[in-house]
Amino acid sequence: xxxxxxxxxxxxxxxxxxxxxxxxxxxxxxxxxxxxxxxxxxxxxxxxxxxxxxxxxxxxxxxxxxxxxxxxxxxxxxxxxxxxxxxxxxxxxxxxxxxxxxxxxxxxxxxxxxxxxxxxxxxxxxxxxxxxxxxxxxxxxxxxxxxxxxxxxxxxxxxxxxxxxxxxxxxxxxxxxxxxxxxxxxxxxxxxxxxxxxxxxxxxxxxxxxxxxxxxxxxxxxxxxxxxxxxxxxxxxxxxxxxxxxxxxxxxxxxxxxxxxxxxxxxxxxxxxxxxxxxxxxxxxxxxxxxxxxxxxxxxxxxxxxxxxxxxxxxxxxxxxxxxxxxxxxxxxxxxxxxxxxxxxxxxxxxxxxxxxxxxxxxxxxxxxxxxxxxxxxxxxxxxxxxxxxxxxxxxxxxxxxxxxxxxxxxxxxxxxxxxxxxxxxxxxxxxxxxxxxxxxxxxxxxxxxxxxxxxxxxxxxxxxxxxxxxxxxxxxxxxxxxxxxxxxxxxxxxxxxxxxxxxxxxxxxxxxxxxxxxxxxxxxxxxxxxxxxxxxxxxxxxxxxxxxxxxxxxxxxxxxxxxxxxxxxxxxxxxxxxxxxxxxxxxxxxxxxxxxxxxxxxxxxxxxxxxxxxxxxxxxxxxxxxxxxxxxxxxxxxxxxxxxxxxxxxxxxxxxxxxxxxxxxxxxxxxxxxxxxxxxxxxxxxxxxxxxxxxxxxxxxxxxxxxxxxxxxxxxxxxxxxxxxxxxxxxxxxxxxxxxxxxxxxxxxxxxxxxxxxxxxxxxxxxxxxxxxxxxxxxxxxxxxxxxxxxxxxxxxxxxxxxxxxxxxxxxxxxxxxxxxxxxxxxxxxxxxxxxxxxxxxxxxxxxxxxxxxxxxxxxxxxxxxxx
Amino acid sequence: xxxxxxxxxxxxxxxxxxxxxxxxxxxxxxxxxxxxxxxxxxxxxxxxxxxxxxxxxxxxxxxxxxxxxxxxxxxxxxxxxxxxxxxxxxxxxxxxxxxxxxxxxxxxxxxx
Numbered sequence: 001x002x003x004x005x006x007x008x009x010x011x012x013x014x015x016x017x018x019x020x021x022x023x024x025x026x027x028x029x030x031x032x033x034x035x036x037x038x039x040x041x042x043x044x045x046x047x048x049x050x051x052x053x054x055x056x057x058x059x060x061x062x063x064x065x066x067x068x069x070x071x072x073x074x075x076x077x078x079x080x081x082x083x084x085x086x087x088x089x090x091x092x093x094x095x096x097x098x099x100x101x102x103x104x105x106x107x108x109x110x111x112x113x114x115x116x117x118x119x120x121x122x123x124x125x126x127x128x129x130x131x132x133x134x135x136x137x138x139x140x141x142x143x144x145x146x147x148x149x150x151x152x153x154x155x156x157x158x159x160x161x162x163x164x165x166x167x168x169x170x171x172x173x174x175x176x177x178x179x180x181x182x183x184x185x186x187x188x189x190x191x192x193x194x195x196x197x198x199x200x201x202x203x204x205x206x207x208x209x210x211x212x213x214x215x216x217x218x219x220x221x222x223x224x225x226x227x228x229x230x231x232x233x234x235x236x237x238x239x240x241x242x243x244x245x246x247x248x249x250x251x252x253x254x255x256x257x258x259x260x261x262x263x264x265x266x267x268x269x270x271x272x273x274x275x276x277x278x279x280x281x282x283x284x285x286x287x288x289x290x291x292x293x294x295x296x297x298x299x300x301x302x303x304x305x306x307x308x309x310x311x312x313x314x315x316x317x318x319x320x321x322x323x324x325x326x327x328x329x330x331x332x333x334x335x336x337x338x339x340x341x342x343x344x345x346x347x348x349x350x351x352x353x354x355x356x357x358x359x360x361x362x363x364x365x366x367x368x369x370x371x372x373x374x375x376x377x378x379x380x381x382x383x384x385x386x387x388x389x390x391x392x393x394x395x396x397x398x399x400x401x402x403x404x405x406x407x408x409x410x411x412x413x414x415x416x417x418x419x420x421x422x423x424x425x426x427x428x429x430x431x432x433x434x435x436x437x438x439x440x441x442x443x444x445x446x447x448x449x450x451x452x453x454x455x456x457x458x459x460x461x462x463x464x465x466x467x468x469x470x471x472x473x474x475x476x477x478x479x480x481x482x483x484x485x486x487x488x489x490x491x492x493x494x495x496x497x498x499x500x501x502x503x504x505x506x507x508x509x510x511x512x513x514x515x516x517x518x519x520x521x522x523x524x525x526x527x528x529x530x531x532x533x534x535x536x537x538x539x540x541x542x543x544x545x546x547x548x549x550x551x552x553x554x555x556x557x558x559x560x561x562x563x564x565x566x567x568x569x570x571x572x573x574x575x576x577x578x579x580x581x582x583x584x585x586x587x588x589x590x591x592x593x594x595x596x597x598x599x600x601x602x603x604x605x606x607x608x609x610x611x612x613x614x615x616x617x618x619x620x621x622x623x624x625x626x627x628x629x630x631x632x633x634x635x636x637x638x639x640x641x642x643x644x645x646x647x648x649x650x651x652x653x654x655x656x657x658x659x660x661x662x663x664x665x666x667x668x669x670x671x672x673x674x675x676x677x678x679x680x681x682x683x684x685x686x687x688x689x690x691x692x693x694x695x696x697x698x699x700x701x702x703x704x705x706x707x708x709x710x711x712x713x714x715x716x717x718x719x720x721x722x723x724x725x726x727x728x729x730x731x732x733x734x735x736x737x738x739x740x741x742x743x744x745x746x747x748x749x750x751x752x753x754x755x756x757x758x759x760x761x762x763x764x765x766x767x768x769x770x771x772x773x774x775x776x777x778x779x780x781x782x783x784x785x786x787x788x789x790x791x792x793x794x795x796x797x798x799x800x801x802x803x804x805x806x807x808x809x810x811x812x813x814x815x816x817x818x819x820x821x822x823x824x825x826x827x828x829x830x831x832x833x834x835x836x837x838x839x840x841x842x843x844x845x846x847x848x849x850x851x852x853x854x855x856x857x858x859x860x861x862x863x864x865x866x867x868x869x
Numbered sequence: 870x871x872x873x874x875x876x877x878x879x880x881x882x883x884x885x886x887x888x889x890x891x892x893x894x895x896x897x898x899x900x901x902x903x904x905x906x907x908x909x910x911x912x913x914x915x916x917x918x919x920x921x922x923x924x925x926x927x928x929x930x931x932x933x934x935x936x937x938x939x940x941x942x943x944x945x946x947x948x949x950x951x952x953x954x955x956x957x958x959x960x961x962x963x964x965x966x967x968x969x970x971x972x973x974x975x976x977x978x979x980x981x
Contacts, residue, residue: 012940029916031932035942036895036912042938059912067917 011049013041013056016455021060026070033063053453083409087416094417101389101764102421105382108760109425109472112378113464114432115753118440119371119746120460121433121448125272126364130343132273133211135307138175139342140314142167142304144325145354146587147334149600150645155351158182158300161288163324163337164203167304171320173312178203178210179284179302180276187549187722188280189254190239195723197235199280201287201302207267209307210276216249217265226286228264229253232279236266255282257550257721272447275346297328305342314339333587333599350823358823363743366820370750373513375468377754380506381761382418382472387503388768390480397480398488410481418473419465426465444742475502504801507765510758511805511842512812517751518838519813523830524744527821530828531737537672539616542700543729544708545578551719553694556608562714568700568707571614574693576606578732589685590657591646600645602683604658606692612637612669614699622652622667625688632688634663640671642683658685673826680825697729755842759849762798766850770794770857778862790858795850802846806839813838873956875927880960881906882918883927886947887957894933894944895919919947927953 021034037059044052095102133139142163146154167177181201188197207219214222215233222230231253236244240251244266252260261282270277284302288294294301308314318339325335340348340356349359400410434450441448451457479499552559556574563572589602611617612624620640625632636656643651646665654665671681700707712724734741770777777790785793814830821827875883885901886893898919899910922928929950932943949957 029920031942032895032945033912033916035939035944036899036916038940038942039896039938040912062911063913063916065913065917067920068913 011045013038014053014453014455016458017057017060021063024064024069026068029068033068037063050453057453083412084416087413088420090413091417091420095421098389101385104760104764105385105421106425106428108378108381108757109422109468110429110432111753111760112374112757113425113429113468114436115750116371116375117429117433117464118436118448119367119374119750121437121450122440122444122446123364123368123371125446125448126347126360129273129275129346133209133343135209135211136343138307138310139209140306140308140317140339141342141345142306142321143338143340143351144300145336145338145351146599146601147336149595153351153354154601155354156300157303157345159302159304159337160297160299160325160328161294161301162297162328164302164304166324167306167321171317173308173314173317175307175309175312176205176209177304177306178206180206180305181284181287181302183278184282185547186256186280188235188239189257189721190251193239194721195238196725197279199278199282201284202281203284206281209305212267212270212274215266215268216245217263219265219267222265223281223283225262225264226283226289227259227261228283229255229261230265230267230281231263232267232269234269235279236263297325298332335599360739362820362823363739366743367746370517370747370754373517374750374754374757375464376471377510377513377757377761379468379471380510381757381764382421383475384503384506384761385764385768386414386418386472386476387479387499388765390476390483393480394483394488397483398485401481401485402489407481411477414477414480415469415473418476419469422465422469422472426461426468430461443745445738503765504797507758507762507798507801508805508808510761511802511846512809514751514754514758515806515809515838515842516813516816517747517754518841519809519834520817521744521747521751522834522838523817523821523828524740524747526828526831526834527824528737528740528744531740531824531826532734534673534826537617537670539699540729540733542704543615544698544700544711544726545729546696546698546711546715546724546726548574548694548696549719549722551722552696552715555718556690556693559696559714559718562718563696563698563711566707566710566714568702568704568710569698570701571610571699573611573614573697574608574690575611575695575697576604576692578695586659588659592655593647600683602642602658602685605684605686606689607686608688608690608693611686611697614697615672617672618670620668620670622665624667632666634661635666635688636663637667637669637686637688638665639669639681639684639686641681642685643668645683656685658687663687755845759845762846762849763853766794766798767853770853774857774860774865777857777860778865781858781862782866787855787858791851791854794854794857795847798850799843799847802843806842810835810839873959874925875922875956875960876918878914879918879922880957882915883922883949883953883957886928887949887954891946893947898947922953923947925956926950927956 018034021037022030025033037056040059041052041056044055130136141157142159144156144159146156148154161179164177164179167174179202183198183200185196185198188195202223204221204223207214207222212219215236217230222228231239231248233244236248239253240247248263248266251263253263254260267281270279293299308317321337321339324337329335336354338354344356347359347361347364348356350357397410430450437448437450548556548559560572560574563569586604587599587601589600607625609625609627612619619637622637625635625637629635636658638646638651638656646654646656648654651665651668656663656665669684669686673681698711708726711726715724716722773794777785777794780790780793813835817830821830881902882898885898885905889897889901895912895916899912899915902908902910902915919928919930923930927950928947930945930947933946935941935943
């Protein structure tokens with residue numbers, strides 16, 4: 001009741017709801033009703049904004065009732081609307097009269113729509129990734145392209161540290177710059193609570209570039225102090241209990257048992273909408289101060305992100321930055337920088353020849369296409385059933401026409417029918433999606449949900465209704481009213497050949513899509529099997545590995561001896577990196593006769609004795625490292641790829657140096673895969689230098705759990721206070737293909753769904769035609785036809801359709817699956833068997849569906865079918 | 870009842886409009902009913918009742934001044950007409966008459 005204008009803007013209720021109110025509300029009532037609603041909203045919004053919006057929506061919906069809805073123009077005056085009501089009434093009556101047909105139609109649509117909505121939720125989540133940053137439009141990431149001697153380009157996000165300073169100082173277009181490190185796993189200790197946490201180094205500007213809201217502390221200054229740490233709410237709760245909001249700030253946490261950091265902020269847990277993940281953040285300048293190597297133009301370091309000033313010329317930045325490394329390193333190697341939008345990198349993370357070439361975007365595309373397929377397949381069901389059944393309704397159409405119905409009105413009637421069915425199906429599908437979403441989330445490892453307060457959700461649903469309704473209703477609406485009155489009243493409508501062709505064409509199309517999906521799922525599954533069971537050149541079964549804390553690396557030999565005393569431990573060795581990634585690489589390797597200008601990026605692995613035998617790798621030539629040769633600490637073993645690059649006929653015995661350390665090649669190890677199978681095997685140099693090893697690789701035998709328990713005992717005895725953590729090599733390997741496995745499962749499921757929907761349609765069609773031909777079947781039986789003969793007669797036409805569908809689907813599937821497989825450096829071939837199996841499955845399932853009804857029709861006693869009339 | 874047909878909820882709304890006198894508009898009426906009678910009232914139900922009462926001639930309404938709150942929408946103030954007052958009196962009289970007609974033993978709830 002206050003009349004004074006308020007200073008600060010009051011939040012306004014959702015615009016689209018107001019628009020909805022304006023649309024339906026009686027204009028006489030509108031002004032004060034709207035005012036009342038807004039007033040209520042304003043009262044509620046200060047305390048509980050979310051609830052206020054919900055209640056507002058609820059109120060608006062409750063107003064949608066007779067008495068409030070405007071009456072004059074919309075419902076009364078126009079004859080069109082009266083007709084519309086009539087159509088709705090007819091549609092309801094018709095749906096109830098032919099229940100079986102309605103259920104079949106609804107069921108097919110619901111299955112198709114539910115699958116499509118689920119997929120679109122997934123796709124939307126992928127596309128929306130990282131878009132929540134307020135600056136999303138002007139955040140860029142720097143990438144480094146390393147041009148190799150063999151013409152390949154290796155692209156990496158690890159950038160020499162000095163570029164950060166160069167961007168800030170020399171580029172007027174650049175607003176703010178931040179480093180973003182690799183993932184660290186550090187030991188956190190606060191009094192008695194100790195555990196490993198994952199996080200990263202970033203610059204203080206990180207929080208003004210990216211939008212990660214704070215729950216406590218000031219984001220602008222949180223990381224200014226080199227001994228500050230910012231932690232997630234999750235960690236805050238873990239270390240400071242429920243009263244973390246007051247307790248966490250300015251407390252000191254000991255990290256890696258060496259340094260102490262003060263908690264200067266708590267950020268809200270990083271949600272699934274972000275592709276960046278971390279539980280804590282440390283100031284990058286602290287790390288840079290301690291590490292000389294990262295201050296050099298010659299080493300790749302952190303990732304670098306920056307914002308450009310609004311309206312600044314990005315192209316200028318791109319042009320100048322390209323040669324920045326080469327200018328500062330005197331062209332030591334050809335390394336060029338490029339700048340890409342940061343929010344795009346989640347979906348486009350693969351590079352080929354210095355340009356983005358796919359990544360998750362491929363899966364987004366594949367699943368979008370599947371969603372469209374499923375929707376189209378279920379719409380076709382609807383079209384086919386309603387046109388096939390048209391002869392049932394010819395009399396109705398005839399009578400309506402005689403009474404003066406125009407074509408247009410009849411068309412409208414069929415459209416209304418299809419829309420009503422669609423709306424019911426969409427509503428039921430939304431319910432079904434709500435039920436299924438938790439399982440779907442478990443499957444895809446996401447947190448999807450339906451946001452009913454989001455206007456875009458409703459827009460999406462409306463679009464889905466419009467598309468489905470039009471797609472399924474337009475053909476019947478065009479075809480059915482075109483029947484001639486006289487024929488339809490006589491009940492003798494012969495459907496034209498073209499409409500039958502069209503219907504058959506649609507069935508072929510449906511099954512072709514299903515067959516493509518089946519072939520796809522078979523090929524993907526085969527490739528997954530291939531990847532997971534490929535001979536990697538090393539034995540990944542029963543291999544546990546763990547990162548050794550300082551206490552253990554200091555006493556490697558004792559640790560090894562103690563481990564080997566456990567009966568379940570077969571072999572133990574140490575290496576410098578996680579077995580799934582080498583961890584180190586260099587362009588500095590030298591050998592006699594190497595082209596001085598050629599840059600070759602080589603991976604380097606440091607190991608101790610027994611590494612090759614415990615990993616199950618094979619020495620192809622030369623010998624393994626041995627403690628009998630004191631000089632072996634200066635020697636190298638290389639893999640076959642590296643041997644090829646060096647180009648000697650007999651590489652064993654040649655000189656080789658890495659990081660300036662000279663030695664000789666003493667052996668060649670057979671190629672083994674430690675990285676993704678998307679990549680070919682990379683050149684590798686292995687050096688015998690135990691002091692640099694920090695990963696323990698333990699081969700177990702017999703009773704694995706007992707072995708792990710034994711390892712835990714030994715480990716905790718030697719390094720008390722460190723939590724015991726280990727992983728299995730085969731599990732980590734499988735986990736790195738999780739996206740592909742998920743895709744594989746999804747494609748499998750949706751392939752089954754698509755064939756199921758197609759069969760529903762086929763079932764409807766075949767039962768209908770069996771019904772129509774019941775008298776023909778009766779006469780044939782009277783003349784002595786056998787049931788088998790009749791089933792074959794009735795199924796024959798459909799079988800032919802299946803074969804045509806297969807012939808159409810096979811080349812399309814072949815082309816696209818070959819494209820997908822080409823992304824893998826190591827892949828299976830497309831085999832004929834996958835195609836045969838897919839065709840066979842579709843054929844058998846289709847034939848079975850048709851013959852069920854055909855058999856029923858054929859086994860009816862002819863007296864029953866022939867006695868009417 | 871005769872020509873003054875009025876429902877239970879309508880009667881409550883009409884009485885509340887009378888109670889609030891000059892400040893009887895949508896939300897005020899709604900809140901008054903909610904606090905006084907402890908029953909929740911939806912904007913829709915109330916607005917329909919007001920509309921019906923106005924149509925029956927028990928109420929008149931006019932717009933107030935526009936303000937910055939409420940999205941700049943004017944309030945519609947309601948006032949009971951003499952005819953409305955008559956309807957209320959009629960309703961009360963009808964009840965009164967019924968009450969008086971109740972034989973005294975009817976409410977004599979003794980333990981039997």
